[in-house]
Amino acid sequence: MKHTLSFSRIVLSATLIGAGFSSAFADETIRDLAKERGRFIGTILNSEWFNDAIEPEFEEIHKTQFNVVVAENEMKFDATEPSENKFNYTKGDKMVEYAQANGLRVRGHALAWHSQVASWVSNYSGQKEKLLSVLKNHIDSVVGHWKGKVAEWDVVNEAVNDEYDAGWRSTNSVWYEGIGPEFLDSAFVWAHAADPDAELCYNDYSLEWGLREKSKASFVVEQVKRWKENGIPITCVGTQTHIEISHETTPQNVRALAKALAELGVTLNITELDIGFPKGSADQLGADDYAKQGHLYRQFMDVFLEEPNMGEFVIWGLTDAHSWLDDQQGKTQGLLYDKQYKPKPAFDSIMVSLKAHPASEVKSPYPESLFNPEAIKSSAKSTKLSMNLVGRTLSIAGATAARIDVFDIQGRPAFSARNVKGSVELQGVSKGLYVVRMQEGPKSLMQKITIK
Ligand code: 9MR
Numbered sequence: 001m002k003h004t005l006s007f008s009r010i011v012l013s014a015t016l017i018g019a020g021f022s023s024a025f026a027d028e029t030i031r032d033l034a035k036e037r038g039r040f041i042g043t044i045l046n047s048e049w050f051n052d053a054i055e056p057e058f059e060e061i062h063k064t065q066f067n068v069v070v071a072e073n074e075m076k077f078d079a080t081e082p083s084e085n086k087f088n089y090t091k092g093d094k095m096v097e098y099a100q101a102n103g104l105r106v107r108g109h110a111l112a113w114h115s116q117v118a119s120w121v122s123n124y125s126g127q128k129e130k131l132l133s134v135l136k137n138h139i140d141s142v143v144g145h146w147k148g149k150v151a152e153w154d155v156v157n158e159a160v161n162d163e164y165d166a167g168w169r170s171t172n173s174v175w176y177e178g179i180g181p182e183f184l185d186s187a188f189v190w191a192h193a194a195d196p197d198a199e200l201c202y203n204d205y206s207l208e209w210g211l212r213e214k215s216k217a218s219f220v221v222e223q224v225k226r227w228k229e230n231g232i233p234i235t236c237v238g239t240q241t242h243i244e245i246s247h248e249t250t251p252q253n254v255r256a257l258a259k260a261l262a263e264l265g266v267t268l269n270i271t272e273l274d275i276g277f278p279k280g281s282a283d284q285l286g287a288d289d290y291a292k293q294g295h296l297y298r299q300f301m302d303v304f305l306e307e308p309n310m311g312e313f314v315i316w317g318l319t320d321a322h323s324w325l326d327d328q329q330g331k332t333q334g335l336l337y338d339k340q341y342k343p344k345p346a347f348d349s350i351m352v353s354l355k356a357h358p359a360s361e362v363k364s365p366y367p368e369s370l371f372n373p374e375a376i377k378s379s380a381k382s383t384k385l386s387m388n389l390v391g392r393t394l395s396i397a398g399a400t401a402a403r404i405d406v407f408d409i410q411g412r413p414a415f416s417a418r419n420v421k422g423s424v425e426l427q428g429v430s431k432g433l434y435v436v437r438m439q440e441g442p443k444s445l446m447q448k449i450t451i452k
Helices: 007-016 030-036 056-065 090-102 119-124 128-145 174-179 182-194 216-229 250-262 287-306 324-328 345-356 373-382
Strands: 040-045 068-071 105-113 152-157 199-204 236-239 242-244 267-278 310-315 386-390 393-397 402-408 413-420 423-425 432-440 443-451
Touching: 030 040, 030 056, 030 345, 040 056, 040 105, 068 090, 068 310, 090 105, 105 128, 105 182, 105 310, 119 128, 119 174, 128 174, 128 182, 152 182, 174 182, 182 199, 182 216, 182 432, 182 443, 199 216, 199 267, 216 250, 236 250, 250 267, 250 287, 267 287, 287 310, 287 345, 386 432, 386 443, 393 402, 413 423
Parallel strands: 040 068, 040 310, 068 105, 105 152, 152 199, 199 236, 236 267, 242 267, 267 310
Antiparallel strands: 386 393, 393 423, 402 413, 402 432, 432 443
């Protein structure tokens, strides 16, 4: 792709050349190379950015080098619904506007998580019906507010425990303890109803430890299989991938996970990558250490580009000057840019991997329309599904072989039919309020119905 050097890029290139690290690729961006390959590469906007307390280089690099963004803390439950049913979207809106102005995709993080839940929710501990309505109202409101603007949500985050024999996280989770595991299924159904076009992910850490029997990754794959069989609208898994320099087998474990999810028709995204050195080691690190870090980053990028069902490569921070690794973990120096905003060897390694995988050979899991605005217009024209219920007869239009799934108000599957054309009888569904999802290829429509 040909591009003219913008003023900001010239300034940026100048800042990259100097003492310490320097990049051999100062005039090229990993964003452009990823985009040509139908992929997204991104990083967070740190909380300091939202508070206007970050160096100007941060945003300059951020909007030049990345094409997907996620808020470090500002779209979490405690930030968006600090008091019951009183929503605060100010900081999230700031990010969405920034993303729109600079052509970045937005990931929403996170809807149902045991951590960073507003404190008022614990007033309802153990009250199943109330917690279901609290979570539903939160998802309806937050996803509804950013409908069409947030491309993908981490619907459920970190719901699997850290046991050797993995299972659901059953303690210290207000959602699990009060509702049971059906909070996960319900969360996906509600999120899909609020924005049928958004991609919906299950996101967790330690998935990079491999698919051994009873592992977290194997447990997640089993759940994804169940969700797909039951028509629960999951489209992606996020592997956070907070690792250490010694974790050399993890890229190939991520490859194996991608392949397992490909069989289920689900995308795998790397959502929070960082590759840290032991805390306190920063002063002793030399060229070999940074080369080793770069090698691991490159292996992740190689896997990412070679697996056709991987879409986003997101790093949990831009600069070592602002990283949760130093603040909250026994780790340090895990990101692509050093504390002076100089690109580290890891940056060049990612660039080299992108260049070694020509665009013609990299498959994208996304429709062409995501990267090509003209195609967006023409696909919008063809996305005209509609449905209408009379008695128990659901008439459909705009599809020739649709899949119909009916969920009760708690998100449990109540009816399912495939290859529907014209109409379908909702046999055996008792009276009440339901959500119907109609799908044909990439087109999908959700609608509430009442069976009387
Ligand atoms: O980077 C986030 C940090 O600022 C917060 O204090 C912390 C609180 O839980 O969350 C960090 O982000 C986490 C993310 O939301 C989920 N996966 C682990 C991330 C690092 O802790």
